[in-house]
Amino acid sequence: MEYQMTVKREGEFTYDIEWHNTFEGLGKAVEKLSLMSRKACIVTDSTVGPLYLNTVSRQLSPLFDKITSFSFPSGEAQKTLDTVKKLYTHLIEEHYERKDILIALGGGVVGDLTGYTAATYLRGIDFIQIPTTLLSQVDSSVGGKTGVDFDCFKNMVGAFHQPRLVYMSMETLHTLPDVQFSCGMGEVLKSGLIRDLPYYQWTLEHSRELLERKDEVLIRMIQGSCLIKKTVVEHDPTEQGERAVLNLGHTIGHAVEKLKNFEMLHGQCVALGTVAAAYISKERGLIDSEALSVIERGNRMFGLPCRFEGLALEEVLSATRSDKKMEQGKIKFILLNPLGHAVVDKTVTDDEMMAAIGYIQG
Numbered sequence: 001m002e003y004q005m006t007v008k009r010e011g012e013f014t015y016d017i018e019w020h021n022t023f024e025g026l027g028k029a030v031e032k033l034s035l036m037s038r039k040a041c042i043v044t045d046s047t048v049g050p051l052y053l054n055t056v057s058r059q060l061s062p063l064f065d066k067i068t069s070f071s072f073p074s075g076e077a078q079k080t081l082d083t084v085k086k087l088y089t090h091l092i093e094e095h096y097e098r099k100d101i102l103i104a105l106g107g108g109v110v111g112d113l114t115g116y117t118a119a120t121y122l123r124g125i126d127f128i129q130i131p132t133t134l135l136s137q138v139d140s141s142v143g144g145k146t147g148v149d150f151d152c153f154k155n156m157v158g159a160f161h162q163p164r165l166v167y168m169s170m171e172t173l174h175t176l177p178d179v180q181f182s183c184g185m186g187e188v189l190k191s192g193l194i195r196d197l198p199y200y201q202w203t204l205e206h207s208r209e210l211l212e213r214k215d216e217v218l219i220r221m222i223q224g225s226c227l228i229k230k231t232v233v234e235h236d237p238t239e240q241g242e243r244a245v246l247n248l249g250h251t252i253g254h255a256v257e258k259l260k261n262f263e264m265l266h267g268q269c270v271a272l273g274t275v276a277a278a279y280i281s282k283e284r285g286l287i288d289s290e291a292l293s294v295i296e297r298g299n300r301m302f303g304l305p306c307r308f309e310g311l312a313l314e315e316v317l318s319a320t321r322s323d324k325k326m327e328q329g330k331i332k333f334i335l336l337n338p339l340g341h342a343v344v345d346k347t348v349t350d351d352e353m354m355a356a357i358g359y360i361q362g
């Protein structure tokens with residue numbers, strides 16, 4: 001094993017996150033769990049399956065009587081109850097029982113959908129996360145949020161359900177398309193900005209090695225992000241308060257994402273939304289203009305946008321209102337105060353948002 005971190009689950013349970021260069025250590029990592037399961041179902045998608053399913057099955061086959069796999073077409077459009085239903089059918093037909101286990105092999109879509117199925121099948125069975133995108137390694141695989149989209153509502157149906165293990169292999173990042181890598185970097189930069197300025201600065205200083213995807217530097221970076229997320233999530237596992245800071249850049253980011261009809265990816269929109277949030281923070285005197293330029297420079301270094309085109313200001317503003325992050329009709333906006341520390345603020349006005357949206361309009 002290369003590196004390891006332990007996260008508290010609900011009650012007295014904990015689980016480990018492990019970082020490796022390859023899948024070689026997977027068998028050992030799963031063996032340590034002393035599972036009672038005889039069967040494991042590897043859930044994956046049509047892109048990741050052909051790349052890694054055989055390797056992962058080979059690593060796990062000595063540990064189970066039977067391994068089955070369930071694959072669905074890749075993409076957010078499949079993160080639905082329909083796909084969950086097909087997976088339930090597979091599990092029932094293959095006689096999966098309460099002590100058996102699901103293994104999510106893929107990005108955030110596979111992780112969220114598998115986690116939700118695990119949370120609900122037979123009132124909850126165990127699952128393991130093997131995240132294969134940078135975004136899922138730094139964000140969605142840690143924290144226990146699982147779920148699917150419903151009609152056009154993102155993550156509308158879900159459950160909190162913690163995995164038994166998160167295993168990350170850096171080899172998966174070598175097949176990841178550049179645009180997906182950038183999206184993951186959007187979340188990495190966000191985590192530094194909300195809780196750890198030295199980590200943020202370290203990331204910018206190591207941009208060359210990171211963009212070359214050097215394993216050791218990637219592991220350090222991913223660990224840093226996971227540590228930040230773990231700390232925030234352990235304080236507030238079900239998002240009663242502090243966890244909301246993880247939504248930095250999401251209010252305006254989500255609005256743009258929705259209006260662009262998913263032509264811009266989530267991580268790109270979060271990066272853009274972060275510039276908007278930083279602009280409001282600067283206007284309120286919480287950070288200075290140099291800090292705002294640093295954030296824009298950081299985005300550009302990793303191929304992330306600072307501006308958008310082709311949408312009206314009013315349109316973006318009204319799209320922020322349907323955001324899930326509302327409390328009693330007030331938007332829980334995340335501001336920087338100061339740089340490297342995010343805070344929840346419910347007093348951001350429409351005028352402030354309009355000015356920020358105007359700022360990021362190219």
Ligand code: NAD
Nearest residue numbers: 047074107108109110132133135136139140145172175176
């Ligand atoms: P994704 O799972 O759709 O993966 C992006 C694309 O990359 C897909 O086409 C996938 O097939 C492909 N891919 C995955 N791994 C690959 C690899 N190693 N090599 C080549 N191609 C690969 O999307 P994502 O960006 O990983 O995750 C986004 C999802 O995560 C969204 O549904 C979002 O709602 C969710 N999310 C959840 C949380 C949470 O806390 N649960 C947090 C953030 C995001």
Ligand code: MG
Nearest residue numbers: 139187266270
């Ligand atoms: Mg996000």
